Amino acid sequence: MKLSFHRYDLRLKHTFTIAHDSRDVQPSLIVELAYTLPDGRVIRGFGEATSNKYYGITLDSMIADLSAIRPLIESGQWQSAEELWALAHPQLQQNPFAQCALDEAAHDLMAKRAGQPLYAYWGLDASNIPLTNYTIGIDTVEKMVAKMQELPWPLYKIKLGTSDDLAIVRELRRHTDATFRVDANCAWTAAQTIAYAPELQQLGVEFIEQPLKAGDWEGQQQVFAHSVLPVIADESCIVENDVDKCINYFHGINIKLTKCGGLTPARRMIENARANNLRVMVGCMNETSVGISAIGQLLPLLDYVDMDGTLLITNDPASGVTFDYGRVIYAAENGTGAQLLSV
Numbered sequence: 001m002k003l004s005f006h007r008y009d010l011r012l013k014h015t016f017t018i019a020h021d022s023r024d025v026q027p028s029l030i031v032e033l034a035y036t037l038p039d040g041r042v043i044r045g046f047g048e049a050t051s052n053k054y055y056g057i058t059l060d061s062m063i064a065d066l067s068a069i070r071p072l073i074e075s076g077q078w079q080s081a082e083e084l085w086a087l088a089h090p091q092l093q094q095n096p097f098a099q100c101a102l103d104e105a106a107h108d109l110m111a112k113r114a115g116q117p118l119y120a121y122w123g124l125d126a127s128n129i130p131l132t133n134y135t136i137g138i139d140t141v142e143k144m145v146a147k148m149q150e151l152p153w154p155l156y157k158i159k160l161g162t163s164d165d166l167a168i169v170r171e172l173r174r175h176t177d178a179t180f181r182v183d184a185n186c187a188w189t190a191a192q193t194i195a196y197a198p199e200l201q202q203l204g205v206e207f208i209e210q211p212l213k214a215g216d217w218e219g220q221q222q223v224f225a226h227s228v229l230p231v232i233a234d235e236s237c238i239v240e241n242d243v244d245k246c247i248n249y250f251h252g253i254n255i256k257l258t259k260c261g262g263l264t265p266a267r268r269m270i271e272n273a274r275a276n277n278l279r280v281m282v283g284c285m286n287e288t289s290v291g292i293s294a295i296g297q298l299l300p301l302l303d304y305v306d307m308d309g310t311l312l313i314t315n316d317p318a319s320g321v322t323f324d325y326g327r328v329i330y331a332a333e334n335g336t337g338a339q340l341l342s343v
C-alpha cells in the first residue's frame, strides 16, 4: 500500500460569501492509496478534504498528520475502511479533515478491490435518490438573480444572513419556480426565525438551515416549537456526539464529511439520526469530483443533499459523479467513481 498526496488550488466560479467567510480560491488535498495486485495492476483509491480557516486546517497540517501514521496506513494490516478509521482515530482526532480524506480513499479502494460501486458494496439500492440543490452565495440581489439564471435548476439553496433576507427571497422567487431551501449560517435570532418562517414557506422554501448561533439551545427550543418550517442543524451538528443533542431541537441534521471525519462516522450519524426521527442531509465544502463522488455514495440514505461543489469550481482536477438538472448521475467506474484526470 502506498500513500501519496496531491495539492490543488481550486478556483471558485464566484467569490463565495456566507455569513462568516468570503473567498475566491479553495486549497484542497487529495489523498491517494495505491494497492498493487499480485498481477502487477495498481488499484487507486482517492479521498479529499479542503482546507478550512475557521477550523484551522491547512493542507500542510493534513499532510503532516497523515504522514505521521504512514507506517500504519501502508502496512495494509487493516481489512476494511472502518478498521483503518478506528486504528487512525487516536492520532487524527484533532484533524477530522485529514481523517476524512484518508477514510474516503480507503472506502474507494476497498469497493474498487471488490469490483463494485461503493454504495452497492454497502448493500444500498441507488434507484431512488434525492436531487442535489445548487447553492446561491450571498451577493447583491441582482447578482444572486444572475447566478440563479446562469444555471437553471429545480432546487436552490440560498445563503442568507443579510440585513434584508426576506427581500432577497421575494426577489429570487420572481425569477424561478424552483424549490428553495435557505441557510442563515447562524445569523438570525429565534424571534426572527419564527417570524420569517411563514412568509418563507409561502415563497416555496422547504426548510431553514442553522438559523441560530450553534450554542443557542434555548432559542433553538423556541424555534423547534414554533417555526412553521423544518429546521436543519449544520453548525450545531459537527461530530458524532452532536446528533443526540439535536433531538427535539432540530428536525434534521446536515452532515459534512470533512468535519465529522469521513464516511465511517457519517454512516453512524445517519443511523443514529434515523433511529431518532431526524431527517438527514449531507453537505459539501467546495470539494472536487473526488469528495463530491464520495458524498454521492450516501445518497440512498439521505433526504436532502447539497453536493454542488464541482459546479462551483472552474478547475476540477478529477472526474466522477455528474449532474443533470439536479439529478445525480454516478460514474461508470467502481468505488466512488472518482478518477484524477492527471493520473
Ligand SMILES: [Mg+2]
Pocket (backbone or CB within 6 Å): 183, 185, 209, 210, 234, 235, 254
Ligand atoms: Mg450550512
